[in-house]
Amino acid sequence: MSTGMLHLHNFLRWIILILLLISIVKSYSSWQSKKAFTKADGKLWLFTMIFAHVTLLVGVYLLVWGDLGIVHTTLPEGQSFMSIPAYRFQWLFHPIAMIIAIALITKGRGLAKKTIPDDAKFRGAFIYFLLALVIILAAIPWNAPLFPGMTA
Ligand code: HEM
Secondary structure, three states: OHHHHHHHHHHHHHHHHHHHHHHHHHHHHHHHOOOOOOHHHHHHHHHHHHHHHHHHHHHHHHHHHOOOOOOOOOOOOOOOHHHOHHHHHHHHHHHHHHHHHHHHHHHHHHHHHOOOOHHHHHHHHHHHHHHHHHHHHHHOOOOOOOOOOOOO
């Protein structure tokens, strides 16, 4: 179960990165060319947010019950997780940075429902999504397998 969840969490990164990139490019071009906000824009933002939230839920599961999660880990006697770089990253930096990024995605998507001019929606979403992307790129553990379970 834990391995499957880890693979799922790992794989979801690609879905989020692709959806986020498309959302950013489309928001920017629609903002610049003063296009009207369409149902398709709303759906794209909604899916970006849903996949981010699913990744969050799987991440919480891994953090607590994963093989290297809090429940199954016994730290060396007298050491705090803060003194071990791998745990400091996995238990603190990665979750906090990703939760901030997911909150930004949620804020950006929330603009779809606001009664504001369409160009303000696109401009705001562009900024929120771009910030989220920068944070996600910085907080992904790039040393983990890129496509888990797909190599021999
Ligand atoms: C956009 C959001 C996120 C992305 C793209 C992402 C991406 C990743 C990736 C690529 C890994 C490496 C997986 C592997 O070793 O195969 C990972 C590990 C991990 N992530 Fe995330 N993550 C996100 C959000 C979160 C959140 C919100 C949490 C916790 C609340 C979290 C907790 C963890 C934990 C605990 C691990 C290590 C799991 C283990 O090795 O047992 N992640 N994440």
